[in-house]
Amino acid sequence: MRRADMRVVIAEDAAMMRDGLVRLLTDHGHDVCAAVGDPDSLRAAVAEHRPDAAIVDIRMPPTHTDEGLRAALDIRRDQPGVGVLVFSQYIETRYAAQLLAGDASGVGYLLKDRVADIGEFLDALVRVASGGTALDPEVVGHLLRTSRDATGLATLTARERDVLALMAEGRSNAGIADALYITAGVVEKHSANIFAKLGLPPSDADNRRVLAVLRYLRS
Amino acid sequence: MFRPTRDNDGVTDTPREQIALARAGMAVRTAFVAPFTGRARRELTFCLIGVAFGLVVLAAPFVLIGLATAVTLLLPRPDHQPAVNVSLLVIIPLGLVAIVVLATPAGRAYGALQRRVAAQLLDTRIEPPPPRRSASGRERTIGALLGDGPGWRALGYGLVKIPLSVAEGYAVLCWVAGIVNISYPFWWRLFRNHPPSVRLSAVPMVTPLGLFHVETFGGTFAAFGAGVAMLLAAPWLARGVSRLDVAVMRPLLGPGKLAEQVRQLRDSRAQAVDDAAAMVRRLERDLHDGAQIRLATLAMTLGMASEKLGTDGAAPDVDEARELVAAAHRGAKDALADLRDLVRGIHPPVLDAGLPDALSTLAAGCPIPARLTTDLPIRPAPAIETIAYFCIAELLANATKHSQASHIAIDVTARSNKTLAITVDDDGIGGASVTAGGGLAGLTRRISTVDGDMRVTSPSGGPTTIAIDLPMSA
Numbered sequence: 001m002r003r004a005d006m007r008v009v010i011a012e013d014a015a016m017m018r019d020g021l022v023r024l025l026t027d028h029g030h031d032v033c034a035a036v037g038d039p040d041s042l043r044a045a046v047a048e049h050r051p052d053a054a055i056v057d058i059r060m061p062p063t064h065t066d067e068g069l070r071a072a073l074d075i076r077r078d079q080p081g082v083g084v085l086v087f088s089q090y091i092e093t094r095y096a097a098q099l100l101a102g103d104a105s106g107v108g109y110l111l112k113d114r115v116a117d118i119g120e121f122l123d124a125l126v127r128v129a130s131g132g133t134a135l136d137p138e139v140v141g142h143l144l145r146t147s148r149d150a151t152g153l154a155t156l157t158a159r160e161r162d163v164l165a166l167m168a169e170g171r172s173n174a175g176i177a178d179a180l181y182i183t184a185g186v187v188e189k190h191s192a193n194i195f196a197k198l199g200l201p202p203s204d205a206d207n208r209r210v211l212a213v214l215r216y217l218r219s
Numbered sequence: 220m221f222r223p224t225r226d227n228d229g230v231t232d233t234p235r236e237q238i239a240l241a242r243a244g245m246a247v248r249t250a251f252v253a254p255f256t257g258r259a260r261r262e263l264t265f266c267l268i269g270v271a272f273g274l275v276v277l278a279a280p281f282v283l284i285g286l287a288t289a290v291t292l293l294l295p296r297p298d299h300q301p302a303v304n305v306s307l308l309v310i311i312p313l314g315l316v317a318i319v320v321l322a323t324p325a326g327r328a329y330g331a332l333q334r335r336v337a338a339q340l341l342d343t344r345i346e347p348p349p350p351r352r353s354a355s356g357r358e359r360t361i362g363a364l365l366g367d368g369p370g371w372r373a374l375g376y377g378l379v380k381i382p383l384s385v386a387e388g389y390a391v392l393c394w395v396a397g398i399v400n401i402s403y404p405f406w407w408r409l410f411r412n413h414p415p416s417v418r419l420s421a422v423p424m425v426t427p428l429g430l431f432h433v434e435t436f437g438g439t440f441a442a443f444g445a446g447v448a449m450l451l452a453a454p455w456l457a458r459g460v461s462r463l464d465v466a467v468m469r470p471l472l473g474p475g476k477l478a479e480q481v482r483q484l485r486d487s488r489a490q491a492v493d494d495a496a497a498m499v500r501r502l503e504r505d506l507h508d509g510a511q512i513r514l515a516t517l518a519m520t521l522g523m524a525s526e527k528l529g530t531d532g533a534a535p536d537v538d539e540a541r542e543l544v545a546a547a548h549r550g551a552k553d554a555l556a557d558l559r560d561l562v563r564g565i566h567p568p569v570l571d572a573g574l575p576d577a578l579s580t581l582a583a584g585c586p587i588p589a590r591l592t593t594d595l596p597i598r599p600a601p602a603i604e605t606i607a608y609f610c611i612a613e614l615l616a617n618a619t620k621h622s623q624a625s626h627i628a629i630d631v632t633a634r635s636n637k638t639l640a641i642t643v644d645d646d647g648i649g650g651a652s653v654t655a656g657g658g659l660a661g662l663t664r665r666i667s668t669v670d671g672d673m674r675v676t677s678p679s680g681g682p683t684t685i686a687i688d689l690p691m692s693a
Contacts, residue, residue, distance in 0.1 A: 014512045016512060016516045016550075017516050020520060024519060027523065064504070089507055089511055112515045113515055115515060115518065115519040115522070116515070116521070116522045117522060
């Protein structure tokens with residue numbers, strides 16, 4: 001899935017990183033409408049440009065705690081059409097839970113390190129911009145670890161667990177098949193098993209799948 | 220000290236006389252204004268309340284005896300048993316026990332009230348003593364009540380308060396009687412316009428020197444004069460007496476020496492813990508905003524470069540790839556420099572070789588020429604070396620930023636194997652001060668965690684001398 005004409009707003013207070021992101025996106029044919037360094041300018045830029053996606057750093061001025069996250073939540077509430085990719089140097093499960101609360105469409109949460117793999121980073125951004133989900137493997141790992149004791153999850157095989165983790169990252173069946181070097185048919189079989197073991201009704205939409213999985217993981 | 224002046228006669232005296240005159244004028248004004256300031260009013264109120272406090276102590280025994288008597292009389296007594304036996308056998312011992320047990324809580328309550336009055340009226344905060352505690356940790360055992368030092372001290376204050384309240388009453392008397400005396404000439408004619416044949420008794424007049432009698436209208440002016448004098452003297456008397464009261468209050472109603480020391484230790488420990496936490500937070504922040512972001516950007520730049528180079532065969536865009544690799548190279552070097560600075564900020568490795576070596580590196584790096592002298596026959600403890608190093612580093616940075624000095628002198632001397640004396644002098648413009656939230660306040664906090672001490676002498680116009688004393692071992 002590649003699109004070369006996304007309109008993106010970037011909010012990142014470290015100028016170095018911001019400039020790098022602008023260059024990266026422009027290089028790949030995307031349109032960076034605005035690159036700002038604080039949450040208020042972000043809200044204003046999103047309201048003005050109505051971009052396909054916003055890349056939002058969690059820690060921004062003035063207090064450098066979770067301003068970015070709060071701005072991201074506001075954008076998700078006020079501008080549902082805008083995909084929000086939250087971007088951070090560390091992963092907090094609580095932030096992930098807040099972001100995914102209610103609806104997991106058009107939202108992503110990635111470690112900044114992921115930008116090193118440009119292809120995957122852009123894939124994630126495209127996914128978020130087109131209403132999908134992109135969760136950092138770290139987030140999924142956290143969630144899986146913290147809820148290992150939950151009933152049902154323990155009955156999954158190692159392979160099913162791998163599939164579930166990739167599913168939770170927001171990947172499509174084809175993406176999962178690619179990552180695990182198996183066929184899409186096998187993935188479908190695994191996911192049917194997972195849903196059966198976890199007692200979730202199977203569904204076509206990727207996002208509802210992720211949401212269901214995460215809701216289960218959070219419980 | 221002899222100072223040669225060109226013109227010694229007359230000229231130098233005149234300004235001095237003028238200053239003396241001005242001073243005298245000011246003193247007179249102060250004396251006349253004093254009775255009417257808010258402070259005088261509050262001190263007088265304090266004295267007035269002091270009298271009440273003294274009366275409470277004086278009245279306490281009578282109240283207790285009265286209570287005991289009332290209880291004895293009101294007790295239902297069987298016909299065949301005389302009341303005296305009951306009171307002797309039961310009431311008196313019970314009463315005594317009750318008095319002893321309730322003494323220290325009563326003392327504490329009395330002290331707390333007195334401290335509040337002092338805080339309200341004299342703006343004097345006296346820390347309360349630590350809460351009562353017995354050896355077993357329970358608060359309400361008889362032993363805890365009896366062994367409650369601060370409670371007994373407060374009762375001692377109650378006893379001292381009796382003579383104090385007499386003095387305070389005297390100050391109040393001066394005020395009240397002063398005003399009354401001043402009024403004599405104004406009403407005398409209204410009430411003493413009797414026919415000459417009628418003889419009226421003399422009117423008494425209260426003064427600090429005793430009771431006088433006024434018999435004639437002329438005499439009322441003497442009363443007026445005495446009243447004015449008393450009114451002028453009263454605020455000073457009230458001030459003196461309240462100061463004396465506070466001086467007595469501090470040792471008797473305060474926390475006591477040991478408790479005070481414990482409080483100071485607790486404060487400095489809290490500060491040390493806060494400092495450590497703040498340091499960790501700063502480190503995290505420095506890493507997050509510095510090296511980490513540089514490395515993430517570096518990874519991204521390299522990712523872009525590798526895209527430009529393609530997966531195999533001839534590179535699609537060599538020029539841009541080259542440029543990106545050069546940027547990444549620069550970024551890597553910046554990240555290294557960042558990390559190096561950060562490491563030096565945590566613990567300068569050269570400090571392991573001793574304070575003199577570390578300080579000479581520091582002095583050499585200072586933009587203002589800095590001369591360093593050290594005399595350290597023995598090494599201070601590592602923690603002290605670290606604090607000394609960072610204090611001097613901060614002072615040098617401060618001087619570089621604000622002092623406009625052309626020379627700095629640093630001296631570090633071990634005095635008597637116990638104290639590490641540090642002085643940092645500069646010949647700059649001065650004006651350095653310890654303000655809340657400023658760099659010097661941070662130093663003071665850091666120094667106080669090891670019971671050290673910092674003195675700042677920095678008059679406007681300079682020069683500045685900052686002297687720090689640290690213990691040799693923390």
